Amino acid sequence: MSDDDAHSMIELRHVHKWFGTFHVLRDVSLAVERGGRVVVCGPSGSGKSTMIRCINRLEEHQQGQILVDGIELTSDIRNIEAIRREVGMVFQQFNLFPHLTVLENLTLAPVWVRHMPKREAEELALFYLERVRIAEQARKYPGQLSGGQQQRVAIARSLCMKPQIMLFDEPTSALDPEMIKEVLDVMVELARSGMTMVCVTHEMGFAREVADQMVFMDRGEVVETAPPQEFFNAPKSERTRAFLGQILRH
Amino acid sequence: MTATAALQWLRANLFNTWWNSALTLLIACLVLWLLPGFIEWAVVKASLTAPDDRVCQAAGGACWAFIADWFRFIVFGRYPYAEQWRPTVVLLIFAALLLSSVDRRLKGRWLAIGWVLGLVAVVVLMAGGIFGLPAVDSDLWNGLPLTLILAAGGLGLSYPLALLLALGRRSPLPTVRMLSVLYIEVVRGVPFIAWLFLLLVLLPLFLPPGLTIAKLWRAEAAFALFIAAYQAEVVRGGLQAIPRGQYEAADALGLGYWKKMRLIVLPQALTITIPAQVNTLIGAFKDTTLISIIGLFDPVLDTNTALNDPAWRLAYIEGYLFIAALYFVFGYFMSFYSRRLEKSLSQGRR
Numbered sequence: 001m002s003d004d005d006a007h008s009m010i011e012l013r014h015v016h017k018w019f020g021t022f023h024v025l026r027d028v029s030l031a032v033e034r035g036g037r038v039v040v041c042g043p044s045g046s047g048k049s050t051m052i053r054c055i056n057r058l059e060e061h062q063q064g065q066i067l068v069d070g071i072e073l074t075s076d077i078r079n080i081e082a083i084r085r086e087v088g089m090v091f092q093q094f095n096l097f098p099h100l101t102v103l104e105n106l107t108l109a110p111v112w113v114r115h116m117p118k119r120e121a122e123e124l125a126l127f128y129l130e131r132v133r134i135a136e137q138a139r140k141y142p143g144q145l146s147g148g149q150q151q152r153v154a155i156a157r158s159l160c161m162k163p164q165i166m167l168f169d170e171p172t173s174a175l176d177p178e179m180i181k182e183v184l185d186v187m188v189e190l191a192r193s194g195m196t197m198v199c200v201t202h203e204m205g206f207a208r209e210v211a212d213q214m215v216f217m218d219r220g221e222v223v224e225t226a227p228p229q230e231f232f233n234a235p236k237s238e239r240t241r242a243f244l245g246q247i248l249r250h
Numbered sequence: 251m252t253a254t255a256a257l258q259w260l261r262a263n264l265f266n267t268w269w270n271s272a273l274t275l276l277i278a279c280l281v282l283w284l285l286p287g288f289i290e291w292a293v294v295k296a297s298l299t300a301p302d303d304r305v306c307q308a309a310g311g312a313c314w315a316f317i318a319d320w321f322r323f324i325v326f327g328r329y330p331y332a333e334q335w336r337p338t339v340v341l342l343i344f345a346a347l348l349l350s351s352v353d354r355r356l357k358g359r360w361l362a363i364g365w366v367l368g369l370v371a372v373v374v375l376m377a378g379g380i381f382g383l384p385a386v387d388s389d390l391w392n393g394l395p396l397t398l399i400l401a402a403g404g405l406g407l408s409y410p411l412a413l414l415l416a417l418g419r420r421s422p423l424p425t426v427r428m429l430s431v432l433y434i435e436v437v438r439g440v441p442f443i444a445w446l447f448l449l450l451v452l453l454p455l456f457l458p459p460g461l462t463i464a465k466l467w468r469a470e471a472a473f474a475l476f477i478a479a480y481q482a483e484v485v486r487g488g489l490q491a492i493p494r495g496q497y498e499a500a501d502a503l504g505l506g507y508w509k510k511m512r513l514i515v516l517p518q519a520l521t522i523t524i525p526a527q528v529n530t531l532i533g534a535f536k537d538t539t540l541i542s543i544i545g546l547f548d549p550v551l552d553t554n555t556a557l558n559d560p561a562w563r564l565a566y567i568e569g570y571l572f573i574a575a576l577y578f579v580f581g582y583f584m585s586f587y588s589r590r591l592e593k594s595l596s597q598g599r600r
Binding site for chain 1: 375493495496498499501502503504506509514517518521566595
């Protein structure tokens with residue numbers, strides 16, 4: 001893509017969204033630089049998942065602008081598909097394709113979207129499976145893997161499209177506690193490799209370790225944006241303090 | 251199995267509760283009461299060679315001689331007698347296609363090519379007019395080959411239409427959605443017989459003069475269009491059962507609408523609806539017998555015609571039992587095939 005570093009990788013300008021009469025996103029603005037690692041947190045129902053899902057147009061915003069790598073998201077389907085090719089997404093519920101093997105899950109998009117030869121796509125898939133430390137499961141079906149393994153496969157599946165940006169929508173919330181670490185380890189490694197990442201998560205240890213920007217959302221608004229040091233040690237907003245007090249207590 | 255193992259099996263499966271024991275005894279009594287009489291009639295006192303129905307009835311047994319006498323007519327109808335090797339080959343082609351479909355090692359693509367080539371060969375053989383085969387009018391394509399041509403052609407043609415209708419009914423485009431709903435509701439809401447007559451009578455009015463389409467192909471079209479409406483609803487049920495996350499994951503990977511449907515949604519939706527689809531197919535297969543009402547000679551009409559033979563007027567029980575057995579073989583084959591398919595497609599899922 002462009003070498004022009006003048007613009008942000010992701011930029012949200014005064015974004016509003018309603019579900020019916022419910023105002024889920026209220027004037028959300030946010031900028032993520034190339035290689036930026038943003039962690040979004042906030043109470044449930046605060047609009048953080050909706051916000052991240054607007055970035056690859058799984059949800060449609062109704063007001064304001066969203067630009068991804070300089071391209072504005074409009075209802076033009078070609079723009080949407082071009083952006084989706086560059087933006088990987090990892091879901092809370094993994095959403096692997098149960099009728100395909102792990103390897104087929106990974107090669108599907110490179111072959112059908114990027115028109116990569118099958119052999120090459122398989123090599124790429126094995127490379128990423130190796131990277132998420134699960135290459136030995138390539139021939140199995142998703143239903144035969146544990147939750148943590150499935151989520152690592154889902155991460156590898158997104159990486160196979162060589163995205164510029166990775167979105168994580170509560171990637172560890174559906175996992176048993178003992179599996180959370182194996183997924184976070186992979187995400188930490190990914191952050192170190194320079195990937196632009198936006199993560200919605202409650203894993204504050206992970207946030208401290210990798211984030212360069214913390215975003216706190218509540219009731220559809222961005223309440224506070226700050227570097228992690230400042231965010232955890234000296235939060236400005238009362239609502240941020242209350243939230244952190246709740247989730248950091250134990 | 252040793253005698254004690256057999257006893258244990260009986261106790262575990264047939265006599266494990268007093269209620270089950272009572273049922274077992276009741277059913278055993280019914281079987282003992284009915285079966286000997288049936289066997290005596292169908293086998294012991296039956297005749298394969300009697301000259302007419304009165305002789306059989308005097309002997310108190312089944313008149314299978316009627317079937318033996320009229321077998322070729324029931325199966326091939328009025329197809330020219332000297333040319334009946336052709337529909338025989340057609341039946342063999344169908345048998346080969348059906349049996350090779352059961353073999354899941356064959357790739358789907360080769361199977362599809364096989365079916366298309368097979369059906370072309372079937373039509374060429376039946377119609378003749380080339381390769382030195384005398385031409386045979388499609389009104390004379392009777393009996394079992396007719397049923398199989400109608401069923402295979404109708405089911406094959408209806409399937410793509412059913413998929414499009416099912417996708418259409420869930421389309422984000424309002425016009426497409428409305429047209430799909432309209433088609434499904436109108437076609438489903440009118441009896442099949444009525445569509446048969448309508449296509450028979452109405453179609454010629456819309457065709458340019460001089461162009462006629464044989465009754466057989468009109469019936470085939472009616473059949474395909476009718477089943478499609480039912481099958482579309484079955485497939486739609488499957489589409490609705492696919493979790494939203496599957497659509498979203500496909501979207502997030504940048505697969506467009508058609509690739510998403512073809513690679514992710516339909517394979518799963520079709521797999522989970524196999525039992526319901528086969529239900530529709532078996533029903534549709536048996537509905538082919540309705541074409542006798544517009545004067546196409548399927549095995550049922552063939553049998554009715556054969557029963558006009560003064561020598562066999564009383565052999566209708568034998569005739570209809572034979573037809574029932576014939577249809578059962580195909581119906582059972584379909585359900586057997588669907589179970590195999592379900593098993594092999596559900597691998598890897600828990």
